[in-house]
Amino acid sequence: MRTPLVLLGTAAFALQAAAAVPEKVTFEDHVLPILQNACNNCHNPDKKKAGLDLTTYGGALLGSDGGKVVLPGDAAASLLLKCVKGTEEPVMPPKGDRLNANDIAILERWIATRALESLNSKGAPVANNVAAAAVSLTRPSGPPPMPGKLPTGPVVDTPHSNALIALAASPWSPLMAVGGQKQVLLYHADTLELLGVLPFPEGLPTILRFSRNGELLLAGGGVGAKSGKVALWKITNGERIATLGNEVDQVLAADLSPDQTTVILGGPNRLLKFFSTTDGKLIRTIKKHTDWVTALAYSADGAYVASADRAGGITVWESATGAEALTLPGHKTAVNALAFLPGLLVSAGQDGTVVLWDIAEGKERKKWAAHVGGCEFVDFTADGRIVTCGRDKVAKVWDQTGKALLTTQPLTEIALRAVLSGDTVMAGDWNGKVQAFLLADGGKPFGEVRVAPAAK
């Protein structure tokens, strides 16, 4: 049965090759993908080469420092077209391949047909279904939120696993979230039963966080050097209630404010961005970090947000105003993770150490060497225990004095994420193997969960 498959492939290829210019060309459907590939590495809101931002419809029409680059209805006079055609300096893109004839034809038609934004002009952004939550430092009343009946079929299934880089435990429920390819998997922390699969077609989740009350799950991620988004789901019914951000690279760090009104995100562009969860609007951008933003965490009461970067810098901000509250020098190399308890911030560094910071004093309270070669992750449990893992391939549970309560048996590779739910430690490694350990068992694994659910 090989031949038909091959034929099918050829037919598909032929179809693609013949891809003509669509009848109705719009920015969102046709133009943006071309710009994303060829232009947006420089013409994005962060770098904004020549003052031009081509990541949004508004930016494209606004033009550059030199004036408009798109003149709706007049393709021949539009600088954007002249530059990509190479008929006028600066020829764009300056490096790499020039646009192919079909892409140029699409741009040409888009401008000629008055540069439409989208097929059905969506208008204002859709209001998100995110309700503000009461901020509480204690266990919420009522039953802990657990998923109801959710689909468990795989979005993507692959023979190999990638490194496990997104893992979170619900603060109150026996529930863990595991990041896979274009999906987030929800597992029962005690039974390791798969409870649901949340699609994340935006790409690879790089960060997972449960809301303080355990009702929502946040996933940040995207496609490297291409796009970044943050998604919010309701745990109980698996409903996607918000999708935020329009980044040009993966989101590497994100957190949801305890009152659930704000999402903060960061990544390779070194910026911190605050988004409103209700209308999806960008509230604030902070340019302070000098390297990739690697970790973000809201304080338990939501008054502060801490950010960290790949150069070792940690800054604490007043979340309401964006004013700088503290800088915490302590790590000389990359900070890999941050977590908050009331009054306490914990950071994990590539230097192998874990540092406990007293936020009221703005000082280091305790620092200890946790993992030789680098500490990859740190998390607090609601009851104040600390869980870490690192390049020495093990996960550890600590008390706040730096005393190790548990060291797991070595994982199969460097241990990248570890969380604690009740008495279950879940840790994932570079091979994508996620194992569960019981605190009482002295570090022997009792089970394993898959990063991709098995196809049924």
Next chain:
Amino acid sequence: MNSSAKLLRYAGLFLALPFLSHAAPVLDVFPPDAHLYHKLDSQLFAVRVIQDNGIHLDVTNEAKLTVEDPSKASLDKNLLLPKTAGSTKLKVEWKGLTASIPVTVEKPDVEPPVSFRLDVMPVFMKAECNRCHGAARGQDGFKLSLWGFDPDTDYFRITREQPGRRVNLAVPEESLLLTKSDGEAAHTGGKRFEKNSPMYQTMLRWLKAGALEDPKDLAQLTGVDLMPGSLVMEGPGQSFRLNVRAKYSDGTTRDVTTTALFLSNNEGTAKVAPDGTLTTGLRGEAFVMARFGAFTVGTQVIVLPKDVKYQWPNTKENNEIDKLVNAKLKNLRMTPSPTCDDLTFLRRVFIDITGTLPPLDRVTAFGKDTDPEKRVKLIDELLKRPEFIDLWTLKWADLLQIRTINNVAYNKNIQMYHNWLRDEMQAGVPLNQLAAKLLTASGSNLENPAATFYSLEVDPIRVTEDAAQAMLGIRIQCAQCHNHPFDRWSMSDYRGLMAFFTQVGRKAGEDPREKIIYNSGGGEALHPVGNKPVPPKFPGGAEPDVKGKDRREVLAQWLADPQNPWFAKHMANLVWAHLTGVGIVNPVDDIRISNPPSNPQLLEYLAKRMVEVNFDIRKLAREICLSETYQRSTRANETNELDSRNYSKGTIRRMRAEVLLDAIADASGNSAKHTGLPQGIRAVEVADANKTNYFLTTFGRSTRINVCARDECNPTLSQALHLLTGTTVESNITGGNLVSKEIAAGKTPTDIMTELYLRVISRPPTEEESASLQALFSDKEQTKATLEDIQWALLNSKEFIFNH
């Protein structure tokens, strides 16, 4: 074409041909044999014909290629692919010329695993990823080692530095490593290759297999061949397919023509496309390089204009040196200058070998000597003179920076060190042994003066840099803080070499002038990145076992080994540059991939000879002086006017400061006197660089503050003015009082004038010169003044100041 045009062309051909040397055309196939090891293996071939006029042509397309046993291997144009195991031959035929290339096929059914080092790393080089990402701080947050010198770290950075970002093993096609390269994702460096390219496929195969680290016993790349070794092309727009083959420690080879990176140092003359096809441009010479793994190899390309009229004059070839020099000159269509006359030779060989002018009696006798072997005999005689030892002691004293330093190196230390050096030279200690003695010198510098090597400089950084430059001819300085941008040296190479010098212990003796050098057994060279100790590693070589050993001993052993890839070449080049005025690698202490030798075959040969004569300067110098190349006149002809690097004519160069000062004294019959030293000690013999005078400083005597082979003979205005009006010439004329002595001895003004000519510029005056000067002698009162004016004029003449 009409008949008159045809006639003109034939006429041109007719005119051109008789001037060209005739030889039968030769057919070459590259590579000369082929080994296909596995299913994915293949071999590209290039076919060259060297025409009877010496011009090379790529006839790969025109030649007929067939596989003798088509069941073993198949051909796709010039690409050989494996079919079944066994051996056969590739038959090549072009216009009646044939060649037969042995072919072996080993395991055509086996698909080998993808290796990070052997397969993936070359992609980073070819796609020039490590050109931007190889910067000291990487590029856009991702760093690779410069030119892929550090595969371990590159592997770590790609797979584990940012887990989950650069590789996606679940969906390999979505790995950032690929999407950045194939234009899928935004990349400041643009698209590097297509999805269907071999580069993409190699990376994808590696990712699909799990981005595995290589097994520990993986074969190492041991060398790279770029074929052909040299090319002579005619006219612009000609092309030639280069061929690159890698060699591995398990004895296997691989065709890397399409995976190697090509560079040209002169794109106007020869440009190379990524597939290895060279295209000629304007007349000139280009050095075309192929870079693969840690190796860069080059080939010389000469491009001649079309239909140049040229005839090789069948000049004398005294030895192998001449053959190698002339081979290049023929290719360049250059006619060498004729042999210099006897007196020029006499003066040149005296200055070059002994650093002195030929004495009066030798000048008169040599011209008359009819012995056909007289030049050989003279060379042999001069090489035995102590002045030869003095001159080479001076050169090494420069390299070793022998100078007094306040409170560090006292006069006694310097005198002892210098005497020791001279004694070693006198005893004929081979240069490699001498270098080894210096490197391993231990004990009190008052008992073992060689130990002064380690007391003049205590900073291991400086010791490392100085040793590399003086003994290996490489400038490794750049690599102290970042990987060398124009050479192969990384920061790790630098620290690896430095690690040999970090355990040198120094303690003070009772005498303030005494320093005791010993092996402290502790101390490491820390890598500036990560601050980890770097184990001792030979430049471009292995990491030796140094456990429990004096690391310097290990280094010295490596350096003194005749197989050492740097030392013999560097020493041979030093001797060659001293005698001919220009290094084959020039400057001599800047051996660098991007500063290629002007005649690599000649350098190889001299290095080989240096080893064969057991690092004896005398023997190598003898062979060089005997060559016709050395004995060529400095007069140019119209073909070699512009030549400065190919030895088609003698090089005119100023005498170095010390030799010139001695020569002025000698020619004036004066005896030198240097402050604090006995009368008669020549400038060449002065041990301490700080014992200098205005003349020596002005004429560029080395201060020996650093090891740099100085541009010792750069002319300056002060030099000219000092000779004209300064005290040196005047005081030597007065001090020697030659004219008065000869007048008193009853010689005629004409005889004295001739003697002055012979003494100063080693030749009698020409008839014309003689006639015009005779006129000045009419005033008898002024004879002495007139003759001394002539003497002064001669000492100021270019003919005197320059060795020609």
